[in-house]
Amino acid sequence: MGYLDENGYLYLSDRKADLIIAGGVTIYPAEVEAALISYPTVADVAVFGIPNEKWGEEVKAVVELTHGVRPSATVADELLAFLGTRLAKFKLPRSIDFTDALPRDPNGRKTVQAQAARALLAGRQRVI
DSSP states (O other): OEEEOTTSOEEEOOOGGGOEEETTEEEOHHHHHHHHHTSTTEEEEEEEEEEETTTEEEEEEEEEEOTTOOOOHHHHHHHHHHHHTTSOGGGSOSEEEEOSSOOBOTTSOBOOTTHHHHHHHHTOEEOO
16 A cells, blocks of 8 residues: 655555554554654564454554563553554554564565454453
């Protein structure tokens, strides 16, 4: 998925398969990831949709923190407060998990979206 600007440049924003549909609203994981990665203690992040009985899907974030920063409810609250100033409320993650390292393929690309998200969540450290 992408868009053309007024000068004809193409910008790729996300993959259609990665879109999160929550309560009939489309949420782009790349937008949430871009906001989260700009926080100083976030080394890497993956955002994806997980099933929600009421809304269809909800936003889930898995965060890899910078060296020396320990996962905690306080860190999760800081991240949500930070995101609250940059994203609409419906785009905010309903939960944040922390991991030591996000899974990557041999080329160094994150493999978290889709099926890999389930494997990642199996070994997660849930904070909120």
